Amino acid sequence: MKRCRNGELWDFEHEILGGDDIILGIDGGTTSTVCVCIALSDRRVVSPSMSCPMLARVVGGCSNHNSVGETAARETLEQVMAEALSKSGSIRSSVRAVCLAISGVNHPTDEQRILDWLRDIFPCHVNLYVQNDAVAALASGTMGKLHGCVLIAGTGTIAYGFTEDGRDARAAGAGPILGDWGSGYGIAAQALTAIIRANDGRGPQTKLTYSILKTLDLSSPDELIGWTYADPSWARIASLVPVVVACAEAGDEVANNILLDSVEELALSVKAVIQRLGLAGEDGHEAFPLVMVGGVLEAKRRWDIAKEVINSISKEYPGVLPVWPKVEPALGAALLAWNFLSKDYQQEGI
Numbered sequence: 001m002k003r004c005r006n007g008e009l010w011d012f013e014h015e016i017l018g019g020d021d022i023i024l025g026i027d028g029g030t031t032s033t034v035c036v037c038i039a040l041s042d043r044r045v046v047s048p049s050m051s052c053p054m055l056a057r058v059v060g061g062c063s064n065h066n067s068v069g070e071t072a073a074r075e076t077l078e079q080v081m082a083e084a085l086s087k088s089g090s091i092r093s094s095v096r097a098v099c100l101a102i103s104g105v106n107h108p109t110d111e112q113r114i115l116d117w118l119r120d121i122f123p124c125h126v127n128l129y130v131q132n133d134a135v136a137a138l139a140s141g142t143m144g145k146l147h148g149c150v151l152i153a154g155t156g157t158i159a160y161g162f163t164e165d166g167r168d169a170r171a172a173g174a175g176p177i178l179g180d181w182g183s184g185y186g187i188a189a190q191a192l193t194a195i196i197r198a199n200d201g202r203g204p205q206t207k208l209t210y211s212i213l214k215t216l217d218l219s220s221p222d223e224l225i226g227w228t229y230a231d232p233s234w235a236r237i238a239s240l241v242p243v244v245v246a247c248a249e250a251g252d253e254v255a256n257n258i259l260l261d262s263v264e265e266l267a268l269s270v271k272a273v274i275q276r277l278g279l280a281g282e283d284g285h286e287a288f289p290l291v292m293v294g295g296v297l298e299a300k301r302r303w304d305i306a307k308e309v310i311n312s313i314s315k316e317y318p319g320v321l322p323v324w325p326k327v328e329p330a331l332g333a334a335l336l337a338w339n340f341l342s343k344d345y346q347q348e349g350i
Contacts (some may be wrong), residue, residue, distance in 0.1 A: 021096045022055065022088065023341070024081060025334025027136050028063035028073075028102035030155045031235045034330035035060070035080035037088040040096050040338070054331070055088035064104040066175060067234060074117060077102075081121075097127040099337035101136030101329065103156065106173070129340050133329065134160035134173065140325040140332030141291030144339040148323075149273050151266060151309070154294035155238040157183035159269035161277050169276040171269040176234060182265035184238030184296050190258045191244045192228060192237070195221050198254075206254035207247045215243050241296060248303045256303075262296070263305060267312035280317045287319040293329065 021040040026033065037056040060080040065073040077100070085091065098118060105111055111130045118128045138150035138160060146168075149161035157180045158173030176185045195212060197203030199221035209221060216227055228237070247255035270290065274280055279288040290313070297306040306322075313320050325332070 020090070020094060022090050022094050023334050023337050024084060024095060024098045025136070025330050025332070025337060026077065026080065026098070026100045026102070027133055027328065027330035027333055028077060028100065029133055030062055030064045030067050030103055031238075033060040033063040033076050033080050034058070034328065035084040036328075036330045036334050037084045037090060038331070038334045038338075040341075055090065056084045057330070058083040058087065062235070063102055066104045073102075073104075078121070092122060092126075095122060095126050097129065097337040097341045098122065099129040099131065099136070099333040099340070101131045101133045101333040101336070103133045103158075103173075105130060105132045127337070127341055127344060129337055131333070131336070132158070132160065132170070132173070134158045134170065135162075136329040136333035136336060137293040137325070138162065138291050138332070139336040140293070140327050140329045141323040142289060143327075144332065144335030146336075148289035148291065149270055149277075149279060150291040150293060151270050151297070152294045153182055153184070153262075153266055153296035153305070155184050155235045156180050157186070157266065157269065157294070157296075159266075159273045161273040161279055163277050163279065167277060169273050171272040172265075182262045182269065182296075184241045184294075185234045186265070187244055187258055187262050187296070188237045188240040190261070191240060191255065192224065194254050194258070195224060204254055207250060207252040208244065208255055211243050211247050212240060215240065238295075245301055245303050245305075249301065259303060259305060260308075263308040263312060266305075266309045270309070270313055271316060274313075274317055280319050284317055285319050287321055288317075289323045290320050291323045291325060293325060 023038050023040050024035060026035045035058045036054055039053040039055055058080045060076045062068045063073045063076040100114060114130045115128055134150050134152055137152050138146065142148060146162040147164050149159060151159050159171045162168045172180050174180065180186055191208050194203055194206055195209045198205050198209055218224060218227060244255050244258060248259050280286050292306055310322050
């Protein structure tokens with residue numbers, strides 16, 4: 001069977017067997033999709049190190065099926081996997097495990113549908129793992145160990161946690177229509193709404209009007225309506241977050257209140273996961289890692305959203321230990337696959 005992606009032929013039936021064992025880790029998000037290929041030097045190694053050889057890294061577009069549709073999402077995922085294999089000089093028969101961590105995986109039916117699709121691509125000996133992208137983000141801060149909580153705040157947002165005995169819980173992550181208000185999209189959408197309200201006389205005047213119109217090269221708030229609906233993609237809207245932060249730092253009350261609302265929403269998501277899983281123990285003081293991921297949390301500016309979120313959480317759960325990942329989520333997915341694979345081999349007595 002052959003499939004064509006971007007003019008390139010991916011031949012699924014006529015590859016020569018051989019090559020070193022490898023693992024593919026994929027972080028599929030709303031903004032971009034990253035696939036890394038790492039060498040599996042010894043399948044018996046239980047704890048991979050940060051020094052594991054990365055053979056290739058490929059970046060593609062959005063692979064969230066809720067955002068671009070299932071066909072486009074699959075095309076992106078097939079493209080980045082094929083390119084990663086090509087760049088690493090590897091072939092499909094060398095793949096021992098694939099961990100696909102993708103936003104929009106919210107139910108076991110989502111996982112099974114993607115697993116069935118992956119099984120059509122890879123030989124039967126390949127171990128396949130499908131997770132929400134938040135799981136890979138957590139693994140990027142814990143080097144593949146699933147324990148603690150992760151907060152993602154980029155274009156979208158989600159809080160996801162695991163206990164050492166395997167229980168999990170999540171909060172938010174349902175997309176902008178269902179209220180991911182701490183996300184980049186949520187922040188920017190509130191800013192756009194504030195401009196329209198100010199123009200109508202339904203809300204206070206704000207520096208956001210001048211700053212965002214200038215950024216978008218628009219001359220009036222009326223033109224903002226056409227700009228928004230010409231392409232209401234989530235990432236396009238979320239790209240305006242730095243403008244909102246700059247206005248808040250300049251003393252704009254409307255922008256400041258939008259960021260304060262985002263801090264509250266993000267902190268509430270994490271607190272909900274902590275409470276449901278008991279991550280902080282019965283007294284609420286036990287230590288646990290909180291992995292912080294996403295562009296909204298990475299902006300090291302005077303108005304520091306991440307710092308405010310941590311301050312809010314630590315008032316109730318003083319044992320929270322913020323972790324800033326040293327590797328990207330795609331590598332976290334690969335390390336996760338490595339750990340899953342090691343456990344499978346141990347159970348099989350290999």
